[in-house]
Amino acid sequence: MAVAKQTVEHVEALEKYKHGFVTEIDQEFAPKGLDADTIRFISAKKDEPEWMLNWRLEAFERWLVLEEPAWAKVHFPRIDYQDAYYYAAPKTKQGPKSLDEVDPEILATYDKLGIPIKEQMVLAGVEGAPKYAVDAVFDSVSVVTTFKKELAEAGVIFCSMSEAIREHGDLVRKYLGSVVPVSDNYYACLNSAVFSDGSFVYVPPGVRCPMELSTYFRINAAESGQFERTLIIADKGSYVSYLEGCTAPTRDENQLHAAVVELVALDDAEIKYSTVQNWYPGDPETGKGGIYNFVTKRADCRGPRSKVSWTQVETGSAITWKYPSCILRGDESSGEFYSIAITNGRQQADTGTKMIHLGANTRSRIISKGISAGRSSNTYRGLVSAHPKAKGARNFTQCDSLLIGKRCAAHTVPYIEARNGQAVFEHEATTTRLSEDQLFYVMQRGLSQEEAVQLLVNGFVKDVLQELPMEFAVEAQKLVAISLEGSVG
Amino acid sequence: MTLSAAIRTGDVAQLPGKRDEDWRWTDLRGLIRVLPPPSPEVSGEVGDGPFGPAELTIVNGRLRGDTAALVVPAGETRTVRLRFVSASEATSHGAHLAVELGEGARLTLLESHEGRAADYVADAVLTIGVGKDAALERIVLTNDDPGAVTVSTAIVTLGYGARLSQTVLAGGAKRQRIETRVEHPGHGAQVRLDGAYLLAAQRHADLTSVVTHDGVGGVTDQLAKGVVRDQARGVFQGRIVVAEGADKTDARMGHHALILSDRAEVDAKPELEIYADDVACAHGNTVGALDEDALFYIRQRGVPEPEARALLTEAFVGEVVERIEHEGAREAAAAWVAARLGG
Numbered sequence: 113m114a115v116a117k118q119t120v121e122h123v124e125a126l127e128k129y130k131h132g133f134v135t136e137i138d139q140e141f142a143p144k145g146l147d148a149d150t151i152r153f154i155s156a157k158k159d160e161p162e163w164m165l166n167w168r169l170e171a172f173e174r175w176l177v178l179e180e181p182a183w184a185k186v187h188f189p190r191i192d193y194q195d196a197y198y199y200a201a202p203k204t205k206q207g208p209k210s211l212d213e214v215d216p217e218i219l220a221t222y223d224k225l226g227i228p229i230k231e232q233m234v235l236a237g238v239e240g241a242p243k244y245a246v247d248a249v250f251d252s253v254s255v256v257t258t259f260k261k262e263l264a265e266a267g268v269i270f271c272s273m274s275e276a277i278r279e280h281g282d283l284v285r286k287y288l289g290s291v292v293p294v295s296d297n298y299y300a301c302l303n304s305a306v307f308s309d310g311s312f313v314y315v316p317p318g319v320r321c322p323m324e325l326s327t328y329f330r331i332n333a334a335e336s337g338q339f340e341r342t343l344i345i346a347d348k349g350s351y352v353s354y355l356e357g358c359t360a361p362t363r364d365e366n367q368l369h370a371a372v373v374e375l376v377a378l379d380d381a382e383i384k385y386s387t388v389q390n391w392y393p394g395d396p397e398t399g400k401g402g403i404y405n406f407v408t409k410r411a412d413c414r415g416p417r418s419k420v421s422w423t424q425v426e427t428g429s430a431i432t433w434k435y436p437s438c439i440l441r442g443d444e445s446s447g448e449f450y451s452i453a454i455t456n457g458r459q460q461a462d463t464g465t466k467m468i469h470l471g472a473n474t475r476s477r478i479i480s481k482g483i484s485a486g487r488s489s490n491t492y493r494g495l496v497s498a499h500p501k502a503k504g505a506r507n508f509t510q511c512d513s514l515l516i517g518k519r520c521a522a523h524t525v526p527y528i529e530a531r532n533g534q535a536v537f538e539h540e541a542t543t544t545r546l547s548e549d550q551l552f553y554v555m556q557r558g559l560s561q562e563e564a565v566q567l568l569v570n571g572f573v574k575d576v577l578q579e580l581p582m583e584f585a586v587e588a589q590k591l592v593a594i595s596l597e598g599s600v601g
Numbered sequence: 602m603t604l605s606a607a608i609r610t611g612d613v614a615q616l617p618g619k620r621d622e623d624w625r626w627t628d629l630r631g632l633i634r635v636l637p638p639p640s641p642e643v644s645g646e647v648g649d650g651p652f653g654p655a656e657l658t659i660v661n662g663r664l665r666g667d668t669a670a671l672v673v674p675a676g677e678t679r680t681v682r683l684r685f686v687s688a689s690e691a692t693s694h695g696a697h698l699a700v701e702l703g704e705g706a707r708l709t710l711l712e713s714h715e716g717r718a719a720d721y722v723a724d725a726v727l728t729i730g731v732g733k734d735a736a737l738e739r740i741v742l743t744n745d746d747p748g749a750v751t752v753s754t755a756i757v758t759l760g761y762g763a764r765l766s767q768t769v770l771a772g773g774a775k776r777q778r779i780e781t782r783v784e785h786p787g788h789g790a791q792v793r794l795d796g797a798y799l800l801a802a803q804r805h806a807d808l809t810s811v812v813t814h815d816g817v818g819g820v821t822d823q824l825a826k827g828v829v830r831d832q833a834r835g836v837f838q839g840r841i842v843v844a845e846g847a848d849k850t851d852a853r854m855g856h857h858a859l860i861l862s863d864r865a866e867v868d869a870k871p872e873l874e875i876y877a878d879d880v881a882c883a884h885g886n887t888v889g890a891l892d893e894d895a896l897f898y899i900r901q902r903g904v905p906e907p908e909a910r911a912l913l914t915e916a917f918v919g920e921v922v923e924r925i926e927h928e929g930a931r932e933a934a935a936a937w938v939a940a941r942l943g944g
Contacts, residue, residue, distance in 0.1 A: 183622055500863065500864065503863075513873075513875070515875065515877075515878035515880075516878065517878060518845070518877070518878055519845065520876075520878065521874075521875060521876045522873075522875050523872070523873060523874045523875065524871075524872065524873040524884070525870065525872045526869075526870065526871060526872075526886065527868075527869075527870050528867070528868065528869040528870070528886060528888060529866070529867075529868045530858075530860060530866065530867045530868075530888040531864075531866045532860065532863050532864070533860040533861055533862050533863050533865060533890050534863070534890060535860075535888070535889065536887075536888070536889035536890070537886070537887065537888040537889065538886070538887050538889075539871070539884075539885065539886040539887070540883070540884070540885045540886075541871075541873065541883060541884050541885075542881075542882070542883045543873055543875050543880065543881075543882040543883070544880070544881055544882075545878040545879055545880070
């Protein structure tokens, strides 16, 4: 039976976190700790123009006076910001010119992760199979970006952030920090000072990006943090779909991942941003180790009729603290947020979204599915607000939580701020456990308890899964099953 | 960080402000720079309250007569009218009253908060113990001055099998907060926690509640409705906590608000905090204008638009009033609502 076989394979492959290996490569580090010199070091390493260095230093000055926030329902020991490396890069004599020059160890790592970096592998696939361009970020630097030539023909710029700063300085300067201001919050401010790499996308007016773009982030080096910065600009009437995936090795220590993602959608443009986050969640028994995923993601629907859609599958990280948001500035712009957040073991997640309605007739839709198992804690926190000018704004929010086990927790904290009489907001939320009746029914049909739970959970999250691009949907579905491993019985 | 602590010590640093998560929409620290002087003792007549002559009257924070607490002995049934009157302009006072219901006792508490002066700052705290199998129905009506700042907090502890039915009707003030905290032990205990705010001009009202389910099989049913017009601001914060082991909890919360002008505001935070898995908890929240289809339907029947609007608004709030069990209180509540929707 195919389902049974697949389950057995899952269990075997995923007794442990399967991306938990470390790749032994020569790495170059910035000295441990954080001061203005660290920032100068990073900036010099990346051969950045003067304005970029000043921008970073200014961010650092502001970060020093900011206080670490404590309002989320997550608990962790104080982070010692001086006890980490802020820059780790695979050692190369010069930047790789082509795939052949990339350290084979790194390529092997991505191979293990199942990322089709090599274009040949994609091309070798079925004729007409969808292609997707990949930007791979290893610790602090982007190691390779594929399909550049083909994208360039369409006029799409897809490259690493460091390259964009050097070669498309004007665009970067215009948009960087325009959605998430430097001192927006503690972690975004830290990121502005020390960000190392990330992806940059620019889609020119009227262009529909010919393929899915994707980035894989991998934290490899010990005691290091990853601070990537992604900036996507969809010019008037353009469309782009972007995927992001993350993994990290198994370690006893906690590692910080404080990224900033900024999306700008101009008139009639559309951005679809999908994330499958599978950072190392820490040891399920002791809660030791794992990634602190403190990320600021925000989209600015600047132009009329623009649209941004966030889809996220959050299964990893010891602590997840993020709220992909949409600022609906343009009239008739719309924002969507589809989320599956699964916590197991000792994981903690405080995640959700913000839909800020500024323009007239703006629309937003939020579908959130939280599943908590083991001894984990899962919080949905979301804000929907309508400003006095947002006449005719509409929001629909649905958040459902599923509890599996006696010692887990699920919280729902929606904030609704309506400041005009012509906005309509609807919110509904439920919290339940898996229905005994449904379980019984499915098991009666011959499925084991584990299989039955998987089937029901997949049904529970279906609304969100179907929003993911095809390739990711399959991966995400498996990930959902894997994450719940050992949560029943 | 409470208003009562600030009044007691005269220290404005004790005031809760918008940086306190539970006070983000009712910022007292930003509003009150200097606390007004303590209210004097007033001995004159203060007339009748909205429920008629009262058994207990607290004027400027001082209880008249020599009772210090309201006690209903086991098995007895009482109806008590309790008035909080603020009678002196631009002064501040705090009051505290303990209410105790013995096993199987029944109390209908008809409580009113009345302003007979302008710009006062008033705090009231009720600590309420409801014994095993006892039942309390509490109806709160407010008639505060538009320049007043008031906070009223009830801390309720329920015994097994106890019942709490509460309806708060808030008319707002410059800042008005009515907070209810319930320790819910489950084991047959039941809570109904209703409220409505009807606000006009620049009034503000904040209905906040926290219900903590500590034991198996608790039931909580909460319904709050709001109507805001002009530049008024309504706030609803409801939190239902289900502690580890409080299985079979059945909790439902609904908050629905109508915004009848372009400059009014509604802020809501219906929260669920759940640490047990065998529960059924849900909340719903809607904010919007009157339903155009319903309006059209009524006007089509020949009813002029202002009346049609009034009819729909009254029906909207009516749902909360109808759930009041005590007949006299229900009538007083209906009159209170009619007076506010009439304009």
